[in-house]
Amino acid sequence: SQQGEEDPQALSIQEGENATMNCSYKTSINNLQWYRQNSGRGLVHLILIRSNEREKHSGRLRVTLDTSKKSSSLLITASRAADTASYFCARTDNFNKFYFGSGTKLNVKP
Amino acid sequence: DTGVSQDPRHKITKRGQNVTFRCDPISEHNRLYWYRQTLGQGPEFLTYFQNEAQLEKSRLLSDRFSAERPKGSFSTLEIQRTEQGDSAMYLCASSETGYETQYFGPGTRLLVL
Numbered sequence: 001s002q003q004g005e006e007d008p009q010a011l012s013i014q015e016g017e018n019a020t021m022n023c024s025y026k027t028s029i030n031n032l033q034w035y036r037q038n039s040g041r042g043l044v045h046l047i048l049i050r051s052n053e054r055e056k057h058s059g060r061l062r063v064t065l066d067t068s069k070k071s072s073s074l075l076i077t078a079s080r081a082a083d084t085a086s087y088f089c090a091r092t093d094n095f096n097k098f099y100f101g102s103g104t105k106l107n108v109k110p
Numbered sequence: 111d112t113g114v115s116q117d118p119r120h121k122i123t124k125r126g127q128n129v130t131f132r133c134d135p136i137s138e139h140n141r142l143y144w145y146r147q148t149l150g151q152g153p154e155f156l157t158y159f160q161n162e163a164q165l166e167k168s169r170l171l172s173d174r175f176s177a178e179r180p181k182g183s184f185s186t187l188e189i190q191r192t193e194q195g196d197s198a199m200y201l202c203a204s205s206e207t208g209y210e211t212q213y214f215g216p217g218t219r220l221l222v223l
Contacts, residue, residue, distance in 0.1 A: 030210070031210055033210070033211065035214075040199075040217075040219070041216055041217070042114075042201060042214040042215050042216040042217050043153070043201070043203075043214040044214070045211050045212070045213065045214075048210060048211060088152050088153075090152075092210055097143060097155045097158055097166065098143075098145075098153070098155065098212060099155070100152030100153050100154070101152050102150070102151050102152050103151075103152050
């Protein structure tokens with residue numbers, strides 16, 4: 001069973017708009033990571049945020065973490081058609097195995 | 111750094127047959143993970159190696175599944191007596207001890223007819 005959930009399940013926007021997706025989890029974390037998966041491919045690491053961090057940036061990506069609410073959000077600014085993919089958050093336990101949510105499927109229309 | 115590779119990329123088999131998948135991790139990574147992903151879902155953890163030692167197995171890994179990493183380098187995942195419910199993408203990932211980021215291979219897509 002999944003240990004977290006992304007919201008929304010699907011998101012469709014126009015190129016240039018911002019995309020925000022959320023992740024909720026149920027138990028404590030060491031860190032939380034976001035991954036992207038293009039259709040039928042493996043996962044690509046985007047960004048890691050540790051439990052003592054509140055916000056992190058990487059290029060057009062901004063991730064926030066609220067441990068009191070057990071939630072994280074990923075913001076993609078100025079989206080491009082190439083950002084079309086599924087986005088997953090992954091919670092890490094002490095052995096570093098990941099628990100993934102069911103993902104947000106993002107469609108960026110050109 | 112050639113990344114994580116998996117072979118084959120696609121496998122079609124008939125129910126009851128055995129299949130074996132191979133994963134080659136990034137060369138300096140001593141941790142290796144297998145995940146299974148069904149359509150529309152996120153990956154689910156199957157098993158994990160630290161060098162050649164298999165340290166944890168998920169309850170998803172029934173006795174028809176076996177994984178090995180004989181020399182602490184590449185790993186194989188074998189499914190015996192395949193069932194239609196085994197149809198999924200099987201993903202391999204690797205990481206270095208002390209580093210939390212896992213690097214994923216392209217996956218092996220299995221279809222059991």
